[in-house]
Amino acid sequence: MPVITDALPKDLEKKPFVYVEPFVGSGAVLFRMLDKFPNIEKAVINDVNEDLINAYRTIQEEPDALIESLQQLEREYNGSPEEEFRQAHYLMVRELFNKREKSRTEHTAYLIFLNRTCYNGLYRVNKENQFNVPFGKHKNPKICNEANIRLVHKVLQKVEIRLGDFDALNDLVTPDAFFYFDPPYKPISSTASFNAYSQNGFGDGDQERLKGFCDKLHETGARLLLSNSDPKNEDPENHFFDELYGDYQIERVQARRAINSRGSRRGEISELLIRNYD
Helix, strand or coil, X not given: CHHHHHCCCCCHHHCCEEEEECCCCCCHHXXXXXXXXXXXXXXXXXXXXXXXXXXXXHHHHCHHHHHHHHHHHHHHHCCCCCHHHHHHHHHHHHHHHHHCCCCHHHHHHHHHHHHHHEHHHCCCECCCCCECCCXXXXXXXXXXXXHHHHHHHHHHCCEEEEECCHHHCHHHCCCCEEEEECCCCCCCCCCCCCCCCCCCCCCHHHHHXXXXXXXXXXXXXXXXXXXXXXXXXCCCCCCHHHHHCCCCEEEEEEXXXXXXXXXXXXXXXXXXXXXXXX
C-alpha cells in the first residue's frame, strides 16, 4: 500500500475528482483513497464477481442482519474445538454457499465465513462457479468482526457499487477521473492459476482488451494506475507487459507473497505498477 500511495499523482488533493476501481477485490485501495483524499466527489467500485458485489451491497445496506448471521455462524463453528467437527461444518457451509439458494444477506455471511476459515483466505472457483478452496485449520478465526463491518458500512455510503465488466464503465471516462486497476493477475507459471477469481477466467486477450480501455482513458485525459504480475520473475525474456504498455510508465516494485507451490518463491517478488502520468 505505501508503494501504491507513493505512485499516485502528486496533485490529486488539489481539486475534486472521481475515483473509479473497476476490479475492487478487497477494496484496500478504495478505503485508503477515501481516507487520504476528502476531495473525492464520487467513488465508484465495480467487479464481475457477483458474490463479491453482493457482499459490498449487503454491508452498505444491511449491516445489522449480516452481523446477526455471522454471529450465529461463529457460535456454530466454535461449538467444538475438534478439527474434524470444524472441517465438517466448513464443508457444510461451503455446500450451502455453492447452492446459492439463500438470501443475499445469508449468502454474504457464508462468503465471509468461508474467507475466515478456508485455506489462506483464498477465493477460488471452478468453471461451474463452485467455490472449492479447502478447509484452513484455523484455531481461532475472527468470523464476525462487528466493528469493522460497521466502519465499512459507514464508508460505503459514499460509494456507488456496480456489477459487470470493466468495459461497461465508459460513462466514467472523463478528464477529472482517476482509475486504479487491479485486474486478475497474469499467471507467471503453470502453477500460478490456483486462485481462479471467476468462472470465465481472465486471459491474455482480456489483458489486451484492458489495455485498449486504458488507451481510451488516456486519450480522454483521465489518469490511471494499474497493478499486475511481472512475468520476468519466471522468464526474463517474457516481455508481455513491457510490449503491451510500452507507451506508458512501467515501474517494477517488490511485493510480498505468502502462497506459492515452491517454498523458495514465497516472500518478495517483482510486480508491476503501470501509469499514464509522470
